[in-house]
Amino acid sequence: MFAIARTFALIGVTAEPVHVEVDIGAGLPSFTIVGLPDAAVRESRERVRSALVNSGFRYPQHRITVNLAPADLRKAGPGFDLAIAAALLAASGQLPRRVVDRYVLAGELALDGGIRPVPGALAMAEAAVRWGMRGVAVAPGDAAQAALVGRLEVIPVDHVSRLRELGEGEIESIPPAEPPTPPDTSLPDLADLRGHPALRRCLEIAAAGAHSLLLIGPPGGGKTLALQRLPSLLPPLSRNEVIEVTRIAGACGENGGPRLLRPFRAPHHTVSGRGLVGGGTPPRPGEVTRAHRGVLFLDELGEFRRDALEALRVPLEEGVVTVTRTSGTVSLPCRFMLIAASNPCPCGNGPDSGECDCHPSEVARYVGKLSGALADRIDMTMTVVPPPPEELADDETESSATVRERVIRARWAQEKRLGPGRANSEMTPSELHRHCELDQGAREKLEAGHRSLGLSARGWDRCLRLARTIADLNGEEQIAPVHVSEALLCRERPRS
């Protein structure tokens, strides 16, 4: 007695098809799972047995062999339970075969037969469409996410005993759902930031071109306050971006419907390199992937581990992380905007303040983390000092909504030039060449600034990208000398 059910293994943020073959043969009662299962998959045996018995099914007292194919793909987690149970029921004649022929099944079983959500519902639904399956049967908690895909029947099943109804077509499928328009949000508002005109401008430019930004300054200057308000300046996610962000959130175990807000990830400074960029067996997305299409905020940058920061270099440049596994590589998307804050030295006051009692070697180590390779990949750096009292008293500050309108207009110009979802910070060398032509005045400005700041070749390109964004904010197609001057200022702004 033999049956096959279909399910998926989640690898990174994509779902790979897996066949669950069940054979019930003569011999002493036993239950063996083969095909590179991890501990959670092997324990499936206990969950499946209890779930079936407690749901009124017969548990075959024979030699049961479960093979998860392809055998060289590592299988992890409890998400195979439902498919194993269904194949077992089909093989023992307790479930019509059309159930396992038509539907991909994914879910974890509780001992009473209840079905629990599993990570990656959206990725699985997409894979089911590619696989040419008619539908997916998942836990009710996973259905809203799976239904975002469309072109697929999504059947919520809350209990194994209802698998029979699935065969009779008695369970209603969830209608395909278009993600709703992202809401006008109630994120922390830029109006909370008093004074700091230069810092506000910096945030606006960063948001407009998705440029990375580092703020350096003594405690209490408003760095954290300012950077936490950056998400409220960013344009809403497009439909495709909602799908991308939801797919990643789902693969990280966040069930529920579509993610409509740009991610804002602020990992603690004790995070490891792997925690930041992802990896492990099976490969898990790191913070950079969870920040895809959104923001990665590293507060107290000087406290982060140096090797962890080093690991950010390639993802920042490439927009994708490649994790190597025994059976090939996995690519994880990570187009994020990096924003960071730091004190100038361990005590916070800064070596030039007259109040710093840090040893010069400590200061050098601290600053060393901020400079070097990573700093060269940060588009904008700004020194932030606490604003004078008269600025703090001023409550005539612009709100996020006003700034966001300008940002959205600047992004339109960029998308028209570069394609949907793309911003100036992502321009390739050939796009730079095509879209950032400088007239003579602007070129001379950039050459002079480049010499005096001692910029690298990469620094030159970054200035061009910034100048492009500043021109876009001003609604101008041609980059003018003033745009270049402001771009140079953003590379190293002296004072707020």
Ligand SMILES: Nc1ncnc2c1ncn2[C@@H]1O[C@H](COP(=O)(O)OP(=O)(O)OP(=O)(O)O)[C@@H](O)[C@H]1O
């Ligand atoms: N410009 C400002 N407008 C309004 N409030 C401010 C401003 N600057 C500082 N504050 C107040 O001071 C508090 C501390 O600011 P914040 O945490 O942003 O400082 P920081 O620069 O991040 O300091 P640290 O280096 O210690 O992390 C804020 O919660 C806020 O109440």
Ligand SMILES: [Mg+2]
């Ligand atoms: Mg802070």
Ligand SMILES: [Zn+2]
């Ligand atoms: Zn100090």
